[in-house]
Amino acid sequence: AMSVGEALRIRDAVKxxxxxxxxxxxxxxxxxxxxxxxxxxxxxxxxxxxxYVEYLKSxxxxxxxxxEWRFIKDMAGTGxxxxxxxxxxxxxxxxxxxxxxxxxxxxxxVKKRPKLDSDEIGEVETDDYCHFLAELSGGAAxxxxxxRCAMGNxxxxxxxxxxxxGALAIDLNRPDELCVCLGDVDRITEGMHWVRVPARxxxxxxxxxxxxxRGEGDGLAPTIDDGVECQRVLDALVASSxxxxxxDIIK
Numbered sequence: 044a045m046s047v048g049e050a051l052r053i054r055d056a057v058k059x060x061x062x063x064x065x066x067x068x069x070x071x072x073x074x075x076x077x078x079x080x081x082x083x084x085x086x087x088x089x090x091x092x093x094x095y096v097e098y099l100k101s102x103x104x105x106x107x108x109x110x111e112w113r114f115i116k117d118m119a120g121t122g123x124x125x126x127x128x129x130x131x132x133x134x135x136x137x138x139x140x141x142x143x144x145x146x147x148x149x150x151x152x153v154k155k156r157p158k159l160d161s162d163e164i165g166e167v168e169t170d171d172y173c174h175f176l177a178e179l180s181g182g183a184a185x186x187x188x189x190x191r192c193a194m195g196n197x198x199x200x201x202x203x204x205x206x207x208x209g210a211l212a213i214d215l216n217r218p219d220e221l222c223v224c225l226g227d228v229d230r231i232t233e234g235m236h237w238v239r240v241p242a243r244x245x246x247x248x249x250x251x252x253x254x255x256x257r258g259e260g261d262g263l264a265p266t267i268d269d270g271v272e273c274q275r276v277l278d279a280l281v282a283s284s285x286x287x288x289x290x291d292i293i294k
Contacts, residue, residue: 044270044274045119045120045125046120046274046278047271047274047275047278049274050270050271050274051271053267053270054267054268054270054271057267058267063252063255063256063258064255064266064267065251065252065255065264065265065266066133066265066266066267066269066270066273067248067265068129068130068133068134068137068265068269068273069130069248070130070131070133070134070200070215071133071134071137071263071264071265072246072247072248072251072264073213073215073218074218074219074240074244074245074246075213075214075215075217075218075219075220075221075240075244076134076137076138076213076215077240077244077245077246077263078221078240078241078244079138079202079204079211079213079221080137080138080263081244082211082223082225083138083139083204086208087208087209087225088204088205088206088207088208088209088210088211088225089206089207089208089209090181090182090206090207090208091139091179091181091182091183091204091205091206092183092184092205092206092207093183093184093185093186093203093204093205094135094139094179094183094184094185094186094202094203094204094205095185095186095201095202095203095205096131096134096135096185096186096187096188096201096202096203097187097188097189097199097200097201098123098127098128098130098131098188098189098190098199098200099188099189099190099193099196099199100123100127100190100191100193100196100197100198100199101191101192101193101194101195101196101197102191103152103153103171103191103192104153104192104194108156109156109157109158109159110156110157110158110159110165110167111159113126113169114156114167114168114169115168115169116168116169119169120169120277121149121169121170121173121277121281122149122151122169122170122171122173122191123169123170123171123172123173123189123190123191124147124149124170124173124189124277124280124281125277127189127191128173128187128189128277128280129273129277130200131187131189131200131202132273132276132277133265133269133273134202135177135179135185136269136272136273137265138202138204139179139181139183139185139204140179140180140181140183141179141180141272141292142177142178142179142180142185142276142292143178143179143180143291143292144177144178144279144289144290144291144292145175145176145177145178145276145279145280145283145289145290145292146175146176146283146288146289146290147173147174147175147176147280147281147283147284148173148174148175148284149170149172149173149174149280149284150170150171150172151167151168151169151170151171152171152172152192153167153171153192154166154167155167170284171190171191171192172188172189172190172191172192173187173189173190173280173284174186174187174188174189175187175280175283177276198216199216200213200214200215200216201213201214201215202215208225209223209224209225209226210223210224210235211223211224211225212235217237219239219240219245220237220238220239220240221237221238221240222235222236222237222238223235223236223238224236246261246263251263251264252264272294275292275294276292279291279292
């Protein structure tokens with residue numbers, strides 16, 4: 044979907060057909076994210092105050108990269124915002140809660156590329172970077188930075204959550220570890236430290252879909268409804284960037 048209207052039509056079609064479904068927000072299946080979910084669900088961080096989220100790549104600078112579908116608005120809708128940012132939005136909703144409002148800045152750094160079928164030069168129409176602030180339903184404030192113009196980064200995804208009783212940080216280049224500050228000892232003497240994620244939090248995206256088809260899902264996989272709510276946020280971010288204003292997300 045490239046708008047919430049399209050997403051709602053997909054959701055309604057799925058529900059009308061009565062078939063199993065899942066959205067491939069792949070980060071939900073990482074063991075560190077599943078372990079973080081367990082921690083968050085037990086309130087071990089206390090009241091969440093801040094989130095700091097980044098997804099950095101240098102893919103805009105791939106030598107000779109042509110005007111593929113990702114750079115064309117009619118085919119992609121947005122650039123890194125939808126391609127990369129959608130996964131971060133879902134992680135925020137999965138771990139902390141719904142996003143109620145946003146303000147965004149987007150931009151295009153590499154503005155022209157050779158077309159796929161010729162050496163004719165075409166305009167890049169989708170965002171190379173997007174930075175936005177968000178307010179979550181529980182009152183937490185979030186800062187998101189997403190870019191395909193971050194030289195030196197192949198695929199860097201980091202997610203930090205700070206609460207009144209503790210903190211955790213996810214680095215998906217270390218998918219089986221979690222950085223935490225939990226309990227009096229950590230807060231007073233140890234601070235943040237890395238722990239190994241227990242094996243029981245490992246999951247597989249494709250196996251999860253098979254489990255859903257068989258009626259054996261664990262309830263943690265992203266649903267069509269999660270996709271709709273993510274698209275509401277994406278639409279609000281596009282509007283905010285275009286109008287240069289704060290946008291409340293109305294359901």
